[in-house]
Amino acid sequence: DTEVTQTPKHLVMGMTNKKSLKCEQHMGHRAMYWYKQKAKKPPELMFVYSYEKLSINESVPSRFSPECPNSSLLNLHLHALQPEDSALYLCASSQVATEAFFGQGTRLTVV
Amino acid sequence: DQQVKQNSPSLSVQEGRISILNCDYTNSMFDYFLWYKKYPAEGPTFLISISSIKDKNEDGRFTVFLNKSAKHLSLHIVPSQPGDSAVYFCAASMNRDDKIIFGKGTRLHILP
Numbered sequence: 199d200t201e202v203t204q205t206p207k208h209l210v211m212g213m214t215n216k217k218s219l220k221c222e223q224h225m226g227h228r229a230m231y232w233y234k235q236k237a238k239k240p241p242e243l244m245f246v247y248s249y250e251k252l253s254i255n256e257s258v259p260s261r262f263s264p265e266c267p268n269s270s271l272l273n274l275h276l277h278a279l280q281p282e283d284s285a286l287y288l289c290a291s292s293q294v295a296t297e298a299f300f301g302q303g304t305r306l307t308v309v
Numbered sequence: 310d311q312q313v314k315q316n317s318p319s320l321s322v323q324e325g326r327i328s329i330l331n332c333d334y335t336n337s338m339f340d341y342f343l344w345y346k347k348y349p350a351e352g353p354t355f356l357i358s359i360s361s362i363k364d365k366n367e368d369g370r371f372t373v374f375l376n377k378s379a380k381h382l383s384l385h386i387v388p389s390q391p392g393d394s395a396v397y398f399c400a401a402s403m404n405r406d407d408k409i410i411f412g413k414g415t416r417l418h419i420l421p
Binding site (some may be wrong): 239 | 313318343345350351352353358402405406407408411413414
């Protein structure tokens with residue numbers, strides 16, 4: 199199983215809503231990542247978890263809250279988002295950072 | 310300030326010919342370079358990588374060339390096939406265990 203599975207595929211939420219993005223991998227990878235990708239831009243790193251501990255937070259606003267319940271799961275909790283937060287959110291996992299496997303992404307629209 | 314630059318937003322190549330995608334970088338501390346391929350509605354998939362101690366790495370139809378003095382790398386695809394139509398991201402990191410910095414991507418169209 200070389201898949202990283204993300205749910206949901208699409209999400210529309212209001213600015214006062216609370217929602218969560220989910221990511222799962224069963225490759226035994228030690229690291230999991232959240233990336234944000236806006237249209238015609240490269241993926242930008244948001245968070246890295248290594249051995250279930252947050253190791254990198256790229257100065258992401260607190261309205262994005264990551265959580266790693268176990269070595270296979272990664273969540274991104276969303277609260278009070280702004281329309282400019284609309285983007286494709288990509289989860290990835292890896293054993294070494296440069297060999298990351300990406301999920302299909304969640305297309306988020308904030309209205 | 311972009312550390313990894315892909316100056317061609319798009320490229321069209323005839324099927325069967327060679328596709329050459331270019332990438333420049335500014336940070337001389339980068340030690341590891343990668344190419345990712347992305348289809349619409351899918352996440353990026355790893356294609357090929359090269360360490361800074363090499364100047365060429367080949368995997369089937371894909372070859373990556375690295376010119377450290379020019380801070381330039383390129384991806385050659387030969388022969389190009391219809392399934393190669395995708396967005397290609399160049400990426401770099403300071404070592405294999407460091408975060409990846411992506412370029413903006415080049416959209417490759419393979420023409421029949």
